[in-house]
Amino acid sequence: MQELRFDDRVAVVTGAGRGLGREYALLLAARGAKVVVNDPGVNVRGDGAGPDVGAAAAVVAEIEAAGGAAVACTESVATAEGGRAIVESALDAFGRLDILVHNAGNVRYGSLRELSYADFDAVLDVHLRGAFHVVRPAFPVLADAGYGRVVLTSSIGGLYGNKGVANYAAAKAGIIGLSNVVALEGAEAGVRSNVIVPAAVTRLADGLDTSAYPPMGPELTAPAVGWLAHESCSITGETLVAVAGRVARAYIAETPGVYRPSWSIEEVGEQIEAIRDTTDSWILPSVPDGHTEHLRKSFALATEAAQHVG
Template identity: 75%
Template sequence: MTDPATDLRFDGRVAVITGAGRGLGRAYALLLGSKGAKVVVNDPGGALRGDGDDAGPADEVVREIKAAGGEAVACTESVATPEGGQAIVQTALDHYGRIDVLVHNAGNVRAGSLRELSYEDFEAVVDVHLRGAFHVVRPAFPLMCEAGYGRVVLTSSIGGLYGNHGVANYGVAKAGVIGLSNVAALEGAEHGVKCNVIVPAAVTRMAEGIDISAYPPMGPELVAPVVGWLAHESCSITGEMLVSIAGRVARAFVAESPGVYRPSWTIAEVGEQLAGIRDTSDPWVLPPVPSAHVDHIRNSFAMATKGTDNAG
C-alpha cells in the first residue's frame, strides 16, 4: 500500500470545489488542501432543500485547511445561477490567479413522487445539480483550455444511472450531468483538459431519516481519494464514470447489445426478435473519448452495408 506521506500532491494547483461546506465536498476540500492545493471552498450553507444561507460551513472548512497548514478561501455564491457560477470561478482568479481543478459537488434534495412533484421542486433541484454544473463549467472550461490543462469532476448518482422512487428531479439532473461530462471530455481532449464523473455514496446529512444501522463503513473519506485521483495531473482517463461506495471503486459505463439487423421490419418482428435485440453476451462498449458517437454510427452502418439479415 502507498504510504500516505508519499501520496500524490497538488502543489501549485488551484481547486474549486462546490458544495464543500459539509459532507462529501468537505472531505474533498480537506484532502486536496492537505495535499498542497489552494482551495476555493464554495458553499452557500443552505438547508438540504437549498433554502437559506449560512457562511459558517464554508468558513469552518477554510479554517480547518489553514489550521493544517494549507491555503483556502471561502465563497458563498450559489451555483444555481449563471452569475453565481461566474463568481465562484472568479474567486479562484481573484485570489490565486488561475483554476486547475473544478469539482462540482453542490446538491439539494426535494423529494416527491412523479404524480405529485411540483414544478418548483423540479426546477430547484435541476438548477443546482445540472444547471449548476454548467454554470461553473462554462466559465472555467475556456480558462483551462487556454492554459492547456484542467481537471473537471462532475457528480452523478446511482439515482441518475438507475433511477429511484420519489426523486424524478434528482434522477433527471444526475443523468444530465453525464452528458455534460462527455462533451467536456471530447472538447477538452486536445487542450489537456480531462472531465470525468464521480458516482459517490456516503453517509452524510442526506441520509437523515434512513435506517443505516446495517450499513458498512461508508464515510465521505472513502470517496475523497477517488475524486482526488480524478482531479490529479496523473489522471489517465477522461469521459468516464467511477463509482465509489463503502470502499468499493468501480467503473460504470454505457453499453449496447450488437442487436439484430434486418433490411425491413414489421411491428410484430420487433417482438419476435426481442431476445436477439436484447442479447448482451457480446456488448459494444464505446468510450465517449475519442469517438463513441462516430463509432456507434459506423458500426451500425456497417451492419446495414453488409446487408446480411442476422435475425434468428
C-alpha cells in the same frame, strides 16, 4: 508508492462546507492544493436562509490550521451569475484554476403524482444547471491554460433511478452527458473530465434507515475524487463509482442487436430476446469519438447485409 500531490494547483470544490465536498476540499488541501471552498450554507432542500458563510468559513479555518491555503465563497451554483463568481473567486484569490469539482447538491422528494414543477426545477438548478454554471466559465480558463481536471457528480439514482426523486435522477443522468462533452471538447487542450458516483452517509441521508449500512463515510469516496483531479489521471469521459470502500467503473454498452432491412411491430416482438442479447456488447468510449463509432458500427451492419444479399 509516491505520494500524489497538488502543489501549485488551484481547485474549486462546490458544496464543500459539509459532507463529501468538505472531505474533498480537505484532502486536496492536505496534498498541497489551494482551494476555493464554495458553499452558500443552505439546508438540504436548498431553500434555507443564506448565504451563511459559516459552513465554508469553518472548512477554510480547518485547512489554514493545518498549514494550507483556502478561501470561502458563498455564491450559489444555481445561477449563471453565481457560477461565474465562484470561478472568479479562484482567479482573484490565487490567479489561476486547475481543478473543478462540482459536488453541490440538494434534494426535494415527491412521487410523479406529487412532484411540483418548482421542486423539479430547484433540483436541476443545483445539480445539472449548477454543473453547467461552473463548467461554462471554468472551461475557457482551463483550455486556454492547456490543462484542467473536471470532476462532476452523478449518483446511483442517475444511473438506475429511484422512487420519489425524478428531479434528482434526471439531473444526475444529465451530468454524465455534460461530462462527456467537456471531455470531448477538452481533449486537445489537456482538459480531462470524469464523473464520480459517490455514496456516503451525509446529511442528505437524513431520515433514511442506515443502521444496516457498512462503514460509508465521505473519507472512503475522497481518494477516487482526488485521483480524478490529479495530473496523473489517465482517463477522461468515464464514470467511477465509490461506495462503502468499493471503487468501480460504470459504463454504457450496447448489444450488437439485430439488423433487418425493414421491420414490423410484430418482428420487433419476435426478435426482442436477440435484440437484448448482451453477448459481445459494444462499449464505445466517448473519447475519442464514441458518437461516430456508434454510427460507423451501426451502418456497417446494414452495408454488410446488403453486400451479402447482393
